[in-house]
Amino acid sequence: MPPIYARIIATGSALPERVVTNADLEKIVDTTDEWIHSRTGIRQRHIAADGETTGDLALQAAKNALEAAGVKASELDLIVLGTTTPDLIFPSTACLVQHRLGANGCAAFDVNAACSGFVYALGIADKFIRSGQSKKVLVIGAETLTRMVDWTERESCVLFGDGAGAVVLEACDEPGIYTTCLHADGGHKDLLYNPVGVSVGFTDEPNHGVRIRMSGREVFKVAVKTLDSLVEETLQAAGMQESDIDWLIPHQANLRIIEATAKRLKMSMDRVIVTVDKHANTSSGSVPLALDYAVRSGKVQRGQNLLLEAFGGGFTWASALLRY
Numbered sequence: 001m002p003p004i005y006a007r008i009i010a011t012g013s014a015l016p017e018r019v020v021t022n023a024d025l026e027k028i029v030d031t032t033d034e035w036i037h038s039r040t041g042i043r044q045r046h047i048a049a050d051g052e053t054t055g056d057l058a059l060q061a062a063k064n065a066l067e068a069a070g071v072k073a074s075e076l077d078l079i080v081l082g083t084t085t086p087d088l089i090f091p092s093t094a095c096l097v098q099h100r101l102g103a104n105g106c107a108a109f110d111v112n113a114a115c116s117g118f119v120y121a122l123g124i125a126d127k128f129i130r131s132g133q134s135k136k137v138l139v140i141g142a143e144t145l146t147r148m149v150d151w152t153e154r155e156s157c158v159l160f161g162d163g164a165g166a167v168v169l170e171a172c173d174e175p176g177i178y179t180t181c182l183h184a185d186g187g188h189k190d191l192l193y194n195p196v197g198v199s200v201g202f203t204d205e206p207n208h209g210v211r212i213r214m215s216g217r218e219v220f221k222v223a224v225k226t227l228d229s230l231v232e233e234t235l236q237a238a239g240m241q242e243s244d245i246d247w248l249i250p251h252q253a254n255l256r257i258i259e260a261t262a263k264r265l266k267m268s269m270d271r272v273i274v275t276v277d278k279h280a281n282t283s284s285g286s287v288p289l290a291l292d293y294a295v296r297s298g299k300v301q302r303g304q305n306l307l308l309e310a311f312g313g314g315f316t317w318a319s320a321l322l323r324y
């Protein structure tokens, strides 16, 4: 039997309508556009409207991707959705989206790997396709992270935004995805987490304590170091070198972290997709949003090699090296 590969046949994305600029944030916390932009690269973020959910954004991104792929929802045999801000505790957001798409019957589940959620979901979908279990798979990364931002804490509230991205994968006899690398280290939990879950800290009080806790400077240091070894590992696993990569499509948390990874890969910044200025950190939404922007703007072309990477709470970190 010849090997089976998973190939991205189309991408899609969705952003809430409301844009909040750094100047808007200057009115609610003690900050400046200059501080935010020079430390993070962020100029603005999109924020979900009241009542607009992760599932709504995921659905819109999924419809965009399916339309671009020319694939009907009924043809899907798997939906994997990366999120850390699901609509409900259960059913999963993947199930809610599946029903709204009319893809009933196929397997559907969420993956919570914080900001690495989409790349984890892509890695899992790749294994389903390679094993012959699935032929057409929808992979989504979607978040409404601003729902758990503390708008009085200037260290973190300036960093996040809402959004979703999606890809349709198809089984193919040529790559496709060459390799994915998924990792986690729960030992760093206290550097980036939300203290409320179902069996810890749960109360009937609306939004009680549901707030991101982050030690920004420490997260920054670990992220740079970890992504450095991740790209090394990924190149080795695919049997490639830096010069084989056409585009780096990184998690969009901080421009300085992105620049450090590009430097490690000896890539000039004009081969790096940057959307952090417009979207801020949309967690699981960030990599597929950047990918969809890269495809639709005509930057990324068929046949090019893309390196996707992400880092997030857990800590989790993950990469995918693929031919688009």
Ligand code: COA
Pocket (backbone or CB within 6 Å): 030, 031, 032, 035, 036, 039, 040, 115, 154, 155, 156, 158, 214, 216, 217, 218, 219, 220, 253, 254, 281, 311, 312, 313
């Ligand atoms: N506006 C103005 N000043 C701010 C501020 C804000 N929004 N947030 C913090 N400051 C102040 C601090 O209070 C501190 O003041 P001090 O020197 O008087 O104590 C000063 O700016 C420097 O703070 P520091 O935390 O050292 O800044 P930094 O250069 O490390 O940048 C982050 C802070 C959060 C931007 C940076 O650490 C970062 O991006 N970390 C990674 C976060 C991340 O990506 N998380 C998600 C991972 S998926």
